[in-house]
Amino acid sequence: MINMNKVVQLEITASRRLRALFTSSFLLVGISFSTPGFANDYRLEPANVKGPDACGECHKETVKAWKQSHHSSTFKDMPRSDEARDIADKMGIKRIKSESDCLTCHFTLAIEEEVLTPISGISCESCHGAGKDWIDVHSDFGGKDVKAENEELAHKIKRYKDSQAAGMIRPSNLYDLAANCYGCHTVPNEKLVNVGGHTAGSKFELVRWSQGEVRHNLWYSEENTEADLNRKRAFYIIGKMLDLEYALRGVAQASTGGDYAIAMAKRAKRALAFLNKIDETVDDKQLTEIINIASTAKLKLNNKAPLLKVADTVATSAKQFAANYSVSDDTSALAGVDSLLPSADKFKGKVYQK
Numbered sequence: 001m002i003n004m005n006k007v008v009q010l011e012i013t014a015s016r017r018l019r020a021l022f023t024s025s026f027l028l029v030g031i032s033f034s035t036p037g038f039a040n041d042y043r044l045e046p047a048n049v050k051g052p053d054a055c056g057e058c059h060k061e062t063v064k065a066w067k068q069s070h071h072s073s074t075f076k077d078m079p080r081s082d083e084a085r086d087i088a089d090k091m092g093i094k095r096i097k098s099e100s101d102c103l104t105c106h107f108t109l110a111i112e113e114e115v116l117t118p119i120s121g122i123s124c125e126s127c128h129g130a131g132k133d134w135i136d137v138h139s140d141f142g143g144k145d146v147k148a149e150n151e152e153l154a155h156k157i158k159r160y161k162d163s164q165a166a167g168m169i170r171p172s173n174l175y176d177l178a179a180n181c182y183g184c185h186t187v188p189n190e191k192l193v194n195v196g197g198h199t200a201g202s203k204f205e206l207v208r209w210s211q212g213e214v215r216h217n218l219w220y221s222e223e224n225t226e227a228d229l230n231r232k233r234a235f236y237i238i239g240k241m242l243d244l245e246y247a248l249r250g251v252a253q254a255s256t257g258g259d260y261a262i263a264m265a266k267r268a269k270r271a272l273a274f275l276n277k278i279d280e281t282v283d284d285k286q287l288t289e290i291i292n293i294a295s296t297a298k299l300k301l302n303n304k305a306p307l308l309k310v311a312d313t314v315a316t317s318a319k320q321f322a323a324n325y326s327v328s329d330d331t332s333a334l335a336g337v338d339s340l341l342p343s344a345d346k347f348k349g350k351v352y353q354k
């Protein structure tokens with residue numbers, strides 16, 4: 001379901017023409033907004049979504065790679081599956097593509113011809129940010145006739161900065177980039193899990209899950225090369241920090257004992273255990289901060305405010321950790337984690353090759 005603050009915000013920012021049609025647009029696709037809640041938010045502002053074809057104008061190979069992933073195929077396949085029908089029936093949902101309880105994680109929504117429309121599965125912008133305000137800045141290399149390879153360094157630095165300020169989530173922003181994954185893959189929706197019987201989150205590990213079918217290192221290397229060791233070390237640890245943060249947020253939302261609360265509490269405990277294991281061989285200030293604060297968390301029902309406070313503290317340290325390791329490429333201080341990194345045969349799904 002949509003967050004009403006966002007609707008109001010949309011109303012204000014939408015053009016006058018759009019605004020006049022807004023109420024009817026939502027009605028046209030039959031979306032209801034009755035139950036506000038943690039997971040019930042579109043994640044991306046539909047009015048700011050450009051869609052994967054807009055990126056594909058320049059990133060053709062990347063779009064091809066994405067089309068072979070479950071993130072793309074879910075658009076067609078999920079609503080047709082028996083498992084989806086079963087979940088939807090238990091939830092009292094008639095049309096999967098019109099109910100925000102499924103839309104938030106499986107689809108990307110945009111405004112097409114003034115109508116709120118699911119346009120694809122989980123797309124470029126689900127991870128890199130809704131593009132409207134940054135796509136032009138991002139792809140202007142110094143005037144109409146200047147190609148990326150001839151861009152002045154000063155221009156590039158400013159372009160990166162401006163794109164990010166306009167909402168682009170660039171690969172160097174490891175925390176925000178990876179936080180997207182956990183926002184969906186922990187499945188923070190109690191009703192969906194307890195009533196719908198939806199899986200209570202994936203056994204998600206960031207290196208394993210980002211280096212298989214999701215991998216699209218196709219611009220700077222044509223061979224879709226694996227992330228290098230520096231990147232993998234940082235990914236692995238940030239992934240565990242985020243897993244803990246999102247699991248704590250998940251437990252905070254739990255209102256009844258059931259599959260959801262149990263799965264979230266287990267997830268939090270497992271993530272903390274991993275961080276403790278990493279801490280045995282990696283000496284890092286933020287890692288220690290996170291372990292210390294999380295060890296005080298009481299994983300129980302009706303403990304929302306204290307748990308959210310711990311999660312916020314974990315987030316602050318995780319962001320700092322991510323910033324430390326995306327500015328400098330030297331991750332030798334993290335080498336202690338190497339024995340935990342998954343080997344290539346463990347990567348999830350088939351790697352795209354041209």
Ligand code: HEC
Nearest residue numbers: 050054055057058124125128131135139148170171172219
């Ligand atoms: C008009 C062409 C064009 C369009 C449209 C375009 N890009 Fe790019 N993009 C480029 C070029 C050229 C580069 C490589 C130069 C560079 O480093 O930015 C690039 C680089 C990138 C990078 C890595 C560089 C960085 O900023 O860290 C990302 C991520 C990216 N694009 C995402 C997207 C997404 C997502 C979209 C759609 C919303 C998109 N691009 C649309 C041309 C484009």
Ligand code: HEC
Nearest residue numbers: 039078081083084087088101102105184185187188189202
């Ligand atoms: C909070 C995010 C979230 C919401 C909301 C959500 N899903 Fe999912 N769903 C996921 C994730 C993540 C997976 C992949 C799980 C995995 O890999 O273990 C998934 C997997 C599935 C699958 C199994 C894979 C497939 O496509 O066949 C089905 C079926 C499914 N979801 C149906 C639904 C339906 C129906 C709804 C709406 C009632 C819904 N989901 C809402 C996150 C979500």
Ligand code: HEC
Nearest residue numbers: 055059062063066122123124127171216217218219220227
């Ligand atoms: C599931 C999340 C996700 C989706 C969907 C996604 N990206 Fe990315 N993208 C990432 C991550 C994570 C990285 C960084 C990978 C790394 O550092 O190893 C990245 C890196 C990139 C890069 C820089 C790497 C390179 O060599 O090209 C570009 C360009 C890019 N993405 C464009 C796109 C475009 C265009 C789409 C849609 C067709 C897309 N991405 C869809 C998560 C995503």
Ligand code: HEC
Nearest residue numbers: 070071074078104105106122126180181184209210214348
């Ligand atoms: C907007 C929600 C969303 C985001 C963001 C997201 N995912 Fe997913 N992802 C899903 C859903 C839903 C599925 C299940 C699709 C299906 O099979 O129907 C899925 C499936 C996958 C799969 C295939 C799993 C399988 O069982 O084969 C991988 C791998 C994956 N995601 C990795 C990632 C990574 C890595 C990131 C972050 C860089 C990410 N995802 C971000 C929602 C999301």
